[in-house]
Amino acid sequence: MIDMLVFFIIGLCHIVFYVYLIGYHKFSWGSLILLSFFMTVFLVFLVSYTGYPEFNAIIVILFLLCVGLVKYKHGLTIVQSFYFASMSLFIISLAKTIIPKLLLELWLLSDLSLYVSSFSIIHLISVSCILLIVVVKRESINHIADYLIQSPFYYISYASLLLGNFLLIILSSPSMSVLNTFHQKYSDLSYVISLLLFLVLLFFFLLSSHLFKEKVIQARKETAEQELLSYTEKLEVMHEELASFRHDYLNLLLSLDEGVRARNIDLVEQIYNDIIKPTSTIMNHKELELVKLARIKVPEIKSIISVKVIAAHQKNVSVTIDIPHAIDRISIELVDFIRAISIIIDNAVEEASVSEKRELTIAFFEMEGEQKFIVKNSCRQKSIKLSEIYQKNVSSKLNDTSDRGYGLFSLKRIVDSTPIISLETVFEYPYFTQILSVKSRPFKNES
Structure with a gap:
């Protein structure tokens, strides 16, 4: 026996x-x-x-x-x-x-x-x-x-x-x-x-x-240098946009000053409706969305998401960020998490930029012992075979004949090789959603 x-x-x-x-x-x-x-x-x-x-x-x-x-x-x-x-x-x-x-x-x-x-x-x-x-x-x-x-x-x-x-x-x-x-x-x-x-x-x-x-x-060093270079380029673009906005806003104030001095209420109302009100909406929905990333206390993650969000803005994608509470640490290897979210966001931005709604939502929060990273984007496909998108050389982009069918395949390998990670994919036209869940465990202070 x-x-x-x-x-x-x-x-x-x-x-x-x-x-x-x-x-x-x-x-x-x-x-x-x-x-x-x-x-x-x-x-x-x-x-x-x-x-x-x-x-x-x-x-x-x-x-x-x-x-x-x-x-x-x-x-x-x-x-x-x-x-x-x-x-x-x-x-x-x-x-x-x-x-x-x-x-x-x-x-x-x-x-x-x-x-x-x-x-x-x-x-x-x-x-x-x-x-x-x-x-x-x-x-x-x-x-x-x-x-x-x-x-x-x-x-x-x-x-x-x-x-x-x-x-x-x-x-x-x-x-x-x-x-x-x-x-x-x-x-x-x-x-x-x-x-x-x-x-x-x-x-x-x-x-x-x-x-x-x-x-x-x-x-990691090469990735960090590349991300820093990209981040610097995005900041330069934002600086140019800010300078252009400042110039236009000064002209706006001059026009408004002229209307006030002449007591021309119709001109003042026209300037408000045509310029000030739309500008306020853009600022609240675009630049101020980036402020929410301050709740992410891990600099590497905050930096990479900032770069991706700015890239989405440049492609005229409307981005909504939802981070209700502070994110202090990640319970897996940082390089794996960054690779995973980079693949998810890159795919989402690329698809949203060619969709009709051009919408992207990023949520990051902790719930019941898990960290949830959710990316939801509008898409143009009316049907997607979820069982095939993670296969090698298969791309989730419509009519894609390039060599880009490795992103989601690499993402699946990261998920499969890490026991405390799970990935849920949901498609309900016209939105495609990726939910990356990371179970909590004793954290490593690695960067």
Whole structure:
């Protein structure tokens, strides 16, 4: 009974580790347990029926590849899926080989008696510890994909994993004559090489992590410089508009002064209705809307929204901003949030600028433990296939034949890779609405 539980937990470790690697967080624990149960039953039946324990590795790889099908439409390739499946197989298999040996040594050093059942208990404790470590370190595991896939050591680590899994098959006491011969002659050497490969992979990961962070820092710096340049250009445009407005307003005052001096009420009324009243409406709806952004206390977010709003004004889009309360912090990585809202607002401004109503509404508030960022824009399409707009190379713009179908696809990848983010899309002609929800959690003071 204990041995079956050990097999089940090992299968669960493989699946959970793999799911965290590919960055898919939609599976419930019930689904993961059910998948592990089916894989365990199938493995036990196959190995018992054939007598070939080496089939364990092959079946685990194939099973994990099938689980990865849920991510293929979100950009995961079969090559990457096989890479992550191999990594799950190697790391978990090596851990369940090393940790029981260490626990057994500790058991022998203690005053505890050693029984036949003790070995099963040691294995149960070992695999339970592995599962606990995987769950606790899920965020770090999730980052491994980003670090290694974009690393210059990707292909070297790929080859190391394949070699490592082959050595672990040799260590599994295979029944095939060729593999069994290797096991009898080189089992000790295979064990040592497997440990060395693990250390090599760990080195690659740490180095890749360092390179990736440097790349992110550089990307953030370049983005900040670009946004600052754009912001400066927008401010120059606003300064020119203000100077033009000042000139026109002085002329207005002169005309008004002439009407007052001549006691020409008709002229005064005409100037008010034709110039002053429309100007007041424009000021209240346009420039003063930007004042509401002062409630956002995160400078980077306030700056990027300001730039986008000014760009919308330049395209003659009417912008309404609703930020009822102060926004002090964001509970996810700031760069991910900025990328997400930039994609949403850019798409909204572009579509609103060619629509009949030319309207854009931006709302940002906190409610029931969640931050809501809502963008609603008028659009010209009378129907939109919401199930297709997040696919790669598919654009939400009408008659769009360019290469711009990556924005919403990238947005979906950000949402899928971050467990506390959800995205809701609503279309009710003539308005298209994106609702980005971020659940609250202990905040990071990162910029």
